[in-house]
Amino acid sequence: MKRRSLLSLTAGASLLAGGCAATKTPPATAATDAVQGTGDIGVVIERAAGALTLVNTSRREAIGRVQGLGDLSHASVVFSRDARYAFVFGRDGGLTRVDMLQQRITHRVMQAGNSIGGAISADGRLVVAQNYQPGGIKVFDAATLELLADVPASMPGGERSRVVGLADLPQHRFIYSLFDAEAICIADCSNPRQPRITTLQGIGRQPYDALLSPNGRHYIAGLFGEDGLAMVDLWEEQPRARRILGGYGRGEKPLPVYKMPHLRGWAMAGGRAFLPAIGRHEVLVVDTSTWAEVGRIPVAGQPVFVMARPDGRQVWVNFSVPDYNRVQVIDTVSQRVVQTIEPGKAVLHMEFTPRGESVWISCRDDNRVQVYDTHTRELQASLAVDAPSGIFFTARAQRMGF
Amino acid sequence: MKRRSLLSLTAGASLLAGGCAATKTPPATAATDAVQGTGDIGVVIERAAGALTLVNTSRREAIGRVQGLGDLSHASVVFSRDARYAFVFGRDGGLTRVDMLQQRITHRVMQAGNSIGGAISADGRLVVAQNYQPGGIKVFDAATLELLADVPASMPGGERSRVVGLADLPQHRFIYSLFDAEAICIADCSNPRQPRITTLQGIGRQPYDALLSPNGRHYIAGLFGEDGLAMVDLWEEQPRARRILGGYGRGEKPLPVYKMPHLRGWAMAGGRAFLPAIGRHEVLVVDTSTWAEVGRIPVAGQPVFVMARPDGRQVWVNFSVPDYNRVQVIDTVSQRVVQTIEPGKAVLHMEFTPRGESVWISCRDDNRVQVYDTHTRELQASLAVDAPSGIFFTARAQRMGF
Numbered sequence: 001m002k003r004r005s006l007l008s009l010t011a012g013a014s015l016l017a018g019g020c021a022a023t024k025t026p027p028a029t030a031a032t033d034a035v036q037g038t039g040d041i042g043v044v045i046e047r048a049a050g051a052l053t054l055v056n057t058s059r060r061e062a063i064g065r066v067q068g069l070g071d072l073s074h075a076s077v078v079f080s081r082d083a084r085y086a087f088v089f090g091r092d093g094g095l096t097r098v099d100m101l102q103q104r105i106t107h108r109v110m111q112a113g114n115s116i117g118g119a120i121s122a123d124g125r126l127v128v129a130q131n132y133q134p135g136g137i138k139v140f141d142a143a144t145l146e147l148l149a150d151v152p153a154s155m156p157g158g159e160r161s162r163v164v165g166l167a168d169l170p171q172h173r174f175i176y177s178l179f180d181a182e183a184i185c186i187a188d189c190s191n192p193r194q195p196r197i198t199t200l201q202g203i204g205r206q207p208y209d210a211l212l213s214p215n216g217r218h219y220i221a222g223l224f225g226e227d228g229l230a231m232v233d234l235w236e237e238q239p240r241a242r243r244i245l246g247g248y249g250r251g252e253k254p255l256p257v258y259k260m261p262h263l264r265g266w267a268m269a270g271g272r273a274f275l276p277a278i279g280r281h282e283v284l285v286v287d288t289s290t291w292a293e294v295g296r297i298p299v300a301g302q303p304v305f306v307m308a309r310p311d312g313r314q315v316w317v318n319f320s321v322p323d324y325n326r327v328q329v330i331d332t333v334s335q336r337v338v339q340t341i342e343p344g345k346a347v348l349h350m351e352f353t354p355r356g357e358s359v360w361i362s363c364r365d366d367n368r369v370q371v372y373d374t375h376t377r378e379l380q381a382s383l384a385v386d387a388p389s390g391i392f393f394t395a396r397a398q399r400m401g402f
Numbered sequence: 403m404k405r406r407s408l409l410s411l412t413a414g415a416s417l418l419a420g421g422c423a424a425t426k427t428p429p430a431t432a433a434t435d436a437v438q439g440t441g442d443i444g445v446v447i448e449r450a451a452g453a454l455t456l457v458n459t460s461r462r463e464a465i466g467r468v469q470g471l472g473d474l475s476h477a478s479v480v481f482s483r484d485a486r487y488a489f490v491f492g493r494d495g496g497l498t499r500v501d502m503l504q505q506r507i508t509h510r511v512m513q514a515g516n517s518i519g520g521a522i523s524a525d526g527r528l529v530v531a532q533n534y535q536p537g538g539i540k541v542f543d544a545a546t547l548e549l550l551a552d553v554p555a556s557m558p559g560g561e562r563s564r565v566v567g568l569a570d571l572p573q574h575r576f577i578y579s580l581f582d583a584e585a586i587c588i589a590d591c592s593n594p595r596q597p598r599i600t601t602l603q604g605i606g607r608q609p610y611d612a613l614l615s616p617n618g619r620h621y622i623a624g625l626f627g628e629d630g631l632a633m634v635d636l637w638e639e640q641p642r643a644r645r646i647l648g649g650y651g652r653g654e655k656p657l658p659v660y661k662m663p664h665l666r667g668w669a670m671a672g673g674r675a676f677l678p679a680i681g682r683h684e685v686l687v688v689d690t691s692t693w694a695e696v697g698r699i700p701v702a703g704q705p706v707f708v709m710a711r712p713d714g715r716q717v718w719v720n721f722s723v724p725d726y727n728r729v730q731v732i733d734t735v736s737q738r739v740v741q742t743i744e745p746g747k748a749v750l751h752m753e754f755t756p757r758g759e760s761v762w763i764s765c766r767d768d769n770r771v772q773v774y775d776t777h778t779r780e781l782q783a784s785l786a787v788d789a790p791s792g793i794f795f796t797a798r799a800q801r802m803g804f
Contacts, residue, residue, distance in 0.1 A: 035503055038439040039485025039799050040526075058483050058526055081460050083441025083485070101437055122757040124442075124460055170713075170759060171777050215671070215713045235715060235735060269617070271673060271691075289673075311572075311617045311802065313637060333637060354800035355524040357572060375573050395800045397441050398756035400713065 034101040038083040041100055042351070042393035044362065044369055045075045045088075046386045052088065053369075053385045054100055057353050057360070057393060060371050060381035064103040070094035070110075075390060076117040079397035080142060081124030086392070087142070089118040095129055097145055100394075107145040111138050119168040122400070126192055128166060128174050135160035137176060139192050148192040155181050165210025165221050165263070167401045169234065177207035177221045177230075184210075184221060184232060184241055203230040203241040209263040212401030213288075220244070222263050231291065244291040248277075248284070261304050269312025269332050276303035276317075283317060285335060297335055300326050305349065308332070309374055310356040316374075318347045318361075327361060329377065339377050343370040348388070354395035362388035436503040440485040443502055444753070444795035446764065446771055447477045447490075448788045454490065455771075455787045456502055459755050459762070459795060462773050462783035466505040472496040472512075477792060478519040481799035482544060483526030488794070489544070491520045497531055499547055502796075509547040513540050521570040524802070528594055530568060530576050537562035539578060541594050550594040557583050567612025567623055567665070569803045571636065579609035579623045579632075586612075586623060586634060586643055605632040605643040611665040614803030615690075622646070624665050633693065646693040650679075650686070663706050671714025671734050678705035678719075685719060687737060699737055702728050707751065710734070711776055712758040718776075720749045720763075729763060731779065741779050745772040750790070756797035764790035 041063070044053040050072050054064040069075075071092035078087050085106070086098045093112035098105055114133035120126065120142060127140045136152040153161040161180035169175055172189040184203050187195040205225025212219050219232045228246040232239045261276035268274075273286040277296070283306055285295035301323025308315050315330040324346050329339045344363025351360045358380060361370045364387050371381040443465070446455040452474050456466040471477075473494035480489050487508070488500045495514035500507055516535035522528065522544060529542045541551040555563040563582035571577055574591045586605050589597040607627025614621050621634045630648040634641050663678035670676075675688040679698070685708055687697035703725025710717050717732040726748050731741045746765025753762045760782060763772045771790050773783040 034437045037482065037484030037486025037503070038441055039481070039796060040483045079441070080439065081442045082439030084439025101439070122755075122759040170757075215715075217713070217715070311619070313617075313619070353524075355572075355802055357524040394441060398797045398800060400757055 036101065038100065038394055039354075040394075041083075042391065043077055043086050043088075043098070043100070044360075044383075044385050044388045045072050045077070045390040045392075047072050047075070047364070047389040048387035050090075051386070052086070052098060053383075053388070054103060055360075055369075055383070057358065060358075060383075062383055062385070064100075066098050066103055066105060068105060069096050069098075069108075072389070074116070077390065077392040077396075078118055078120040078127070079392070079394050080120070081122075081397055083394035083397045085142075087118060087120065087127050089115055089129055091115065093131065093133075095127070095140065095145060097142075109140075109145050109147075111140075111147070116162075116164060117166060119166050119174055120397075121168055121172050121174075121189070122170060123172075126172060126189055128168075128187075128189070130163040130166035130176055132162040135162045135178075135180070137163055137166065137174065137187060139187075139189055139195060141192075149189070149195050151187060151195055151197065153178050153181065153185070164208060165219075167210070167212040167219065169212075169216065169400075175210075175212070175219050175232075175234075177203070177210050179206055179208060179224075182207075184219070184230065186239075200232065200239070200241045204228065204243065211263045211266050213268055214399070214401065216400040218288075220263065220266075222248075245284075245286065245293060247293075248275075261302075261306070267306050267308030267312075267315045267332075269308045269315070272332065274306050274308065274315045274330065274332070276306050283315070283330065295335055297330055297337065299328050299330075299337060300340060307350055307352070309352055309359070310354065314338075314374060316350055316359060318350060324348075329374075341372070341377060343372070344368050349390045351391035351393055353393065360391050360393075362391055364388060438503065440502065440796055441756075442796075443485075444793065445479055445488050445490075445500070445502070446762075446785075446787050446790045447474050447479070447792040447794075449474050449477070449766070449791040450789040452492075453788070454488070454500060455785075455790070456505060457762075457771075457785070459760070462760075462785075464785055464787070466502075468500050468505055468507060470507060471498050471500075471510075474791070476518070479792065479794040479798075480520055480522040480529070481794070481796050482522070483524075483799055485796035485799045487544075489520065489522065489529050491517055491531055493517065495533065495535075497529070497542065497547060499544075511542075511547050511549075513542075513549070518564075518566060519568060521568050521576055522799075523570055523574050523576075523591070524572060525574075526799075528574060528591055530570075530589075530591070532565040532568035532578055534564040537564045537580075537582070539565055539568065539576065539589060541589075541591055541597060543594075551591070551597050553589060553597055553599065555580050555583065555587070566610060567621075569612070569614040569621065571614075571618065571802075577612075577614070577621050577634075577636075579605070579612050581608055581610060581626075584609075586621070586632065588641075602634065602641070602643045606630065606645065613665045613668050615670055616801070616803065618802040620690075622665065622668075647686075647688065647695060649695075650677075663704075663708070669708050669710030669714075669717045669734075671710045671717070674734065676708050676710065676717045676732065676734070678708045685717070685732065697737055699732055699739065701730050701732075701739060702742060709752055709754070711754055711761070712756065716740075716776060718752055718761060720752060726750075731776075743774070743779060745774070746770050751792050753793035753795055755795065762793050762795075764793055766790060 040058045051067040074091040088096045093115045097107040112131035118129040139149040161178035166176040184200045204223040207221035208224040210221035283297040301319030345365035369383040442460045453469040476493040495517045499509040514533035520531040538554040563580035568578040586602045588600045606625040609623035610626040612623035685699040703721030747767035771785040
């Protein structure tokens with residue numbers, strides 16, 4: 001009896017409060033849902049729909065969807081320092097700031113004609129976009145997306161270079177490569193309205209992508225126009241570029257390349273880097289103290305992403321067409337493939353949970369994201385997502401070079 | 403005119419909504435504050451008051467306080483997978499679950515008479531406490547603090563051993579050492595109500611603390627009763643303990659030891675481990691492939707915490723009495739002290755922000771937490787906190803062995 005009247009009262013009060021709140025703020029239910037930790041959430045790019053599926057990695061399910069992000073056919077994401085906001089860089093030059101708690105777009109700007117990703121400073125205040133067209137970088141206030149600086153990648157003849165391989169460095173600095181200018185640049189944005197640019201010239205022809213090692217020490221750019229890679233040791237007093245891994249791109253008998261591997265997927269673990277051979281069905285093993293190749297692991301196709309589980313014990317590999325329905329798992333101690341799985345059609349990306357107990361795999365042509373236990377390789381969950389590509393979890397906010 | 407009437411309307415609606423909400427839910431202001439990301443928050447232990455100061459590392463300020471946590475004279479903290487809840491292990495055996503968004507205690511149990519810390523599983527479901535008295539571990543449901551298993555650390559004679567050095571391993575396993583029994587145990591809690599225990603015997607006398615390497619591969623226990631340390635390579639098929647660093651504790655002329663160093667502070671970076679010498683004014687440098695000592699760095703006192711900045715470029719060291727007003731910064735490339743700072747009286751703990759741009763330092767006897775830029779070593783902020791000791795940021799939720 002007593003309990004019953006309490007329930008009635010609560011229901012009545014609830015309706016009343018809901019009615020009031022609607023005149024001023026989002027519905028009470030939305031506000032309640034928004035009170036949640038953000039350590040275990042993330043986004044999946046829906047590349048065809050131009051939308052994000054928001055996911056929770058503890059419950060292993062979708063928790064919402066945000067639409068209206070434009071062309072996400074080649075999109076990437078960085079996160080705010082508090083892990084509440086996702087900054088989405090679309091191929092069409094759109095930069096969108098999404099509130100993952102309120103599940104809505106807070107700011108959106110068309111900042112270029114053709115863009116290829118971005119980065120965020122360690123203090124979370126600056127977001128930088130790298131652009132193909134017009135070639136250069138742009139610096140934004142992360143809270144408002146106000147443009148703070150437009151830094152054209154100018155070449156001697158007055159033309160602009162496409163920018164690739166952008167990564168954040170400490171002290172409001174960002175590093176990137178100029179595809180058309182054989183150069184690596186470091187932009188010091190301590191004064192974000194007037195960045196100071198240091199340029200390393202003659203690094204090699206056509207750097208097409210780059211990565212920063214997990215500790216932020218080594219910046220490595222792949223060269224499309226010649227063999228080998230350009231590396232900069234950022235811990236040196238006067239950083240300079242030097243060539244490593246001559247022969248990386250070639251091998252004895254070059255194969256046709258169906259898709260350029262993503263350098264950013266490089267796995268570094270236990271003094272070894274595992275990287276995709278270009279065109280060959282191999283993962284290369286490199287000693288990270290000498291940067292010499294020390295082994296090759298045969299795999300099932302042309303590798304695209306070669307990613308280390310956070311503990312470095314395993315490396316997971318996906319492949320270009322026609323082998324893109326498979327994923328292989330390499331044991332880094334024995335340096336052998338220990339399992340081949342078939343998660344679904346057109347595997348485009350993988351993302352590990354922060355401590356590595358699970359991996360999420362996007363299967364574009366099955367409209368599925370598959371979640372595997374990395375120890376048992378058993379399927380833990382399967383989520384329906386429209387044409388999923390990139391998967392990004394908020395733990396990236398805590399790491400350099402993402 | 404039009405604008406003015408709009409403002410009036412908004413103000414009226416706002417008051418009305420506030421009145422309604424108060425009958426049903428917490429005040430609107432509290433609910434609004436609770437909608438925030440949790441990637442940049444943390445807690446500071448107030449050891450005398452038995453309270454937590456909640457902090458935000460983006461704004462570098464205190465954002466709240468939670469009291470009633472009992473004896474926090476030697477407390478430690480782990481975080482839920484979503485980075486919303488802090489699990490606080492008090493010296494008095496109290497285990498408290500704190501909601502950092504609502505700024506309140508959700509659950510609290512007195513689970514032992516004397517406790518020394520705990521750990522949480524990668525999936526966030528199990529919290530385990532390590533106890534001195536009665537000696538053993540206890541397994542709890544992280545959502546409710548329901549006791550799932552009580553695992554006494556029984557010895558052949560029927561007595562119980564004190565438990566130290568607890569750390570989480572993959573697949574619901576936890577590793578710990580028995581101070582009184584010369585043993586290291588691994589508890590498999592796949593069935594959390596019936597853990598299965600594997601014991602490695604004869605590891606050496608009186609393990610007093612232990613650490614897990616950042617990749618989860620090596621578990622290393624310090625030995626109080628004899629020279630050297632016990633190490634287990636957890637990637638081996640049949641893990642076993644072996645002795646490393648004989649002479650670690652002794653040196654030619656032992657000094658009186660004012661405070662045992664915390665092993666958990668060990669810094670591992672670039673194939674080197676930096677660890678506190680016991681009793682000597684030195685930081686030892688160890689090659690992590692051979693586990694042999696390869697150098698010694700003279701420092702200003704007996705080191706307590708020797709902690710690597712997340713990128714491994716710097717190691718920060720604090721000291722036992724009488725040198726505990728200083729902190730020294732070691733450059734790991736040159737292996738030399740590059741700066742000595744004096745943050746305040748009685749430096750007890752340090753915590754780096756996730757990407758390492760700042761370090762927070764607790765100065766107990768000044769009732770201050772000092773925040774430094776790790777690159778310039780300039781003071782960035784100074785927070786008034788009552789007798790601060792341990793500082794813990796939510797990025798720990800993303801890492802093994804914390």
